[in-house]
Amino acid sequence: MKLVLFIVKSSWQKLLIGAIGSAIAGLCYAYAVKLLNTLIGSSSESSALFIEMSGIIVLSTSLSIITGYYLTQLFEEKISDLRVDLSRKILQADFETVERNAFKIIPVLHYDVNNIGSFAKTIPDVLVAVFKIAAIWTYMFLLSWQLTLSIITVFLLVFLFAFVLLPTFHRIEKDIQRERNVLYRHLLGLVNGIKELTLNRVHQKNYVEDTINPTSYKHARHISIINSLNILVTKSAELIVIVGIGIIIIVLKSSASFSSEVFLDFLTLVLFILPSLIIITSFARSLKKVDASLEQVFSLGLEFDDYRHAIGNAKLPYHSHSEAPLISLQEVTYHYGTPDSNTYKVGPFNLSIYENELLFINGGNGSGKTTLAKLLTGLYMPESGQINYQEQKINETNLFEYRNLFAATFTDSHVFQDLRYLSTRVNESEMQKKSALLGIEDKIEVDQFNISAVDLSFGQRGRLTLLRVLLEDQPIYLFDEWAANQDPYFRSKFYHEILPDLKSKGKTIIVISHDDQYYHLADRLITLSSGNITTISG
Structure with a gap:
């Protein structure tokens, strides 16, 4: 009934x-x-x-x-x-x-x-x-x-x-x-x-x-x-x-x-x-x-x-030429489970990220890198402390706008094949150009921003995900160990071509990586251990 x-x-x-x-x-x-x-x-x-x-x-x-x-x-x-x-x-x-x-x-x-x-x-x-x-x-x-x-x-x-x-x-x-x-x-x-x-x-x-x-x-x-x-x-x-x-x-x-x-x-x-x-x-x-x-x-x-978040439509105005950090974390902590239970805790994090910065994050398994990435992107809300965007407090009224500043890949990112949501801002020639850069132009078929993947390897699927993220053209990029499953050629291309190109366009870039041979390319390197930032160099 x-x-x-x-x-x-x-x-x-x-x-x-x-x-x-x-x-x-x-x-x-x-x-x-x-x-x-x-x-x-x-x-x-x-x-x-x-x-x-x-x-x-x-x-x-x-x-x-x-x-x-x-x-x-x-x-x-x-x-x-x-x-x-x-x-x-x-x-x-x-x-x-x-x-x-x-x-x-x-x-x-x-x-x-x-x-x-x-x-x-x-x-x-x-x-x-x-x-x-x-x-x-x-x-x-x-x-x-x-x-x-x-x-x-x-x-x-x-x-x-x-x-x-x-x-x-x-x-x-x-x-x-x-x-x-x-x-x-x-x-x-x-x-x-x-x-x-x-x-x-x-x-x-x-x-x-x-x-x-x-x-x-x-x-x-x-x-x-x-x-x-x-x-x-x-x-x-x-x-x-x-x-x-x-x-x-x-x-x-x-x-x-x-x-x-x-x-x-x-x-x-x-x-x-x-x-x-x-x-x-x-x-x-x-x-x-x-x-x-x-x-x-x-x-x-x-x-x-x-x-459900009471996500409002509050805007996050962007202030050009601001000397304030683009993103700042102040005493931010996060618990898995309830704070009063015996669960894993990360933080407190105190971190400032500046506009057009190329920031690398490293640390061992379980050190809190991905959790920090989810806090930075607004997927997780802090248990305590405050996240700010250009000194504007992030809360449930402006969380949607804050999340929308990011384009991100995670270690378990889904490979989306329907990219019609990009059709208003990107033309297919730009998609073909990026596909060629990533070496998958002959591996996929594109019909009105619908991608048919043809026999892609795990690394090629990662590059297809990167294609989508690059075409989104957001002001802030986060890459969670994207290069870990790429061969040496595309790993080098990622660090020596793609990241510098994004930086030249004024993007702010956060890269979680174990590839220590490329750390010298970063403006700063942050090291995590046991859920805390231990060193910031650069």
């Missing part, structure tokens, strides 16, 4: 039109069944009756198709809106929140939203089925209200049995979704860690047997339980209907008013409504599955709402 309420809130007029269409289709179907019943009992010429019945059933079928298409389109649009809205929330959310929930985002956007979409497609059929049953039951009531109430009682027992099991369905569906998210994280680890796992047979075996297998087994077991419950409901419904009708026959046969002809008419009508009852029963069973999916979607959205 949550899904229906979700649709009704924004599109109740369209839903009403669809419901009216479904009602007319159901009434036409019931009237066609009545005509068929009359046709069976008619002893005279009945071609006119057959033509009328055929016309009505064609009308019912046509209305069902049109209404189904209309409602399916309505629900699919709303599901698409839900997916897009959640995507916007992800991009507006606090970066740390997104990092923390990364393992849930893809399963929710893909599996849960698809579950909702698949469920929504059944709603038009359910609406038509409801009106069919209502109309046929009305006709049955006119034939014999006693028999009709008896048949309705039997079907109510079927629905009651299914209803009693709904909480169990809901609980197991939530377990399945939780295990699916964990399983997705494990499988992602298998793909991302394939090199390490391939090299270590013990780790290989442990990861499959002790990490993937238990979760996969629990996930499969719960799916088996759900399927078994579905079979139980279906077969129990058949049992209840057959036994119930048998009891009705035994009871009514002892009555003087029992008519076998009327009862046969009823059985014929019951056969006509059985497919509709199956549709409604399946719909009821699916309710808890889609409710669990909606809880996943909405909880993720609400979680992002809880942590």
Whole structure:
């Protein structure tokens, strides 16, 4: 019901039109069944009756198709809106929140939203089925209200049995979704860690047997339980209907008013409504599955709402010829986790970066280089202390503008192939020129700023990422160990050609690097150790 309420809130007029269409289709179907019943009992010429019945059933079928298409389109649009809205929330959310929930985002956007979409497609059929049953039951009531109430009682027992099991369905569906998210994280680890796992047979075996297998087994077991419950409901419904009708026959046969002809008419009508009852029963069973999916979607959205930055449109004016540092960090600290827990801490950082400076940062693994880079770019907000841009305090009202000053590559940067967002500021000839500089002009195909990558190596994918960043043409550049995966030729080109070219254009450049043979090119070199700046030279 949550899904229906979700649709009704924004599109109740369209839903009403669809419901009216479904009602007319159901009434036409019931009237066609009545005509068929009359046709069976008619002893005279009945071609006119057959033509009328055929016309009505064609009308019912046509209305069902049109209404189904209309409602399916309505629900699919709303599901698409839900997916897009959640995507916007992800991009507006606090970066740390997104990092923390990364393992849930893809399963929710893909599996849960698809579950909702698949469920929504059944709603038009359910609406038509409801009106069919209502109309046929009305006709049955006119034939014999006693028999009709008896048949309705039997079907109510079927629905009651299914209803009693709904909480169990809901609980197991939530377990399945939780295990699916964990399983997705494990499988992602298998793909991302394939090199390490391939090299270590013990780790290989442990990861499959002790990490993937238990979760996969629990996930499969719960799916088996759900399927078994579905079979139980279906077969129990058949049992209840057959036994119930048998009891009705035994009871009514002892009555003087029992008519076998009327009862046969009823059985014929019951056969006509059985497919509709199956549709409604399946719909009821699916309710808890889609409710669990909606809880996943909405909880993720609400979680992002809880942590979402109130990002305003406050501008960060640029003051040319200013002697103040372009960026300054004053007693900036950052904790992974909560400050009162035993977690890794970096800082306090006190650092000034000046306009058009080429700054190198080095340090061992875990020294805090990437964390410092995320603080400098505004991806992380300090736990304490202050970040300033030309002596203007960075806060949630101007954070968007501050982030937009940077073009950056990180060690795990995604390779984007749709670069149409650059089409207003860059022409394709400039893209081709930069592609040639990076040695990938013959490795990619460009069509209206959509790049088709053709058999790129890891280093070439890094150069494709660098191509995008260079074309963004932002005032501040940050490169987090970009050259680490490049061959000596392109590593040298990066330090001796690309960085000097950016500096000649007035850019401010921050480079995280272990390439000590190029440190002499920097204006200053900063060394980090154990989350703190230990030396600043130059």
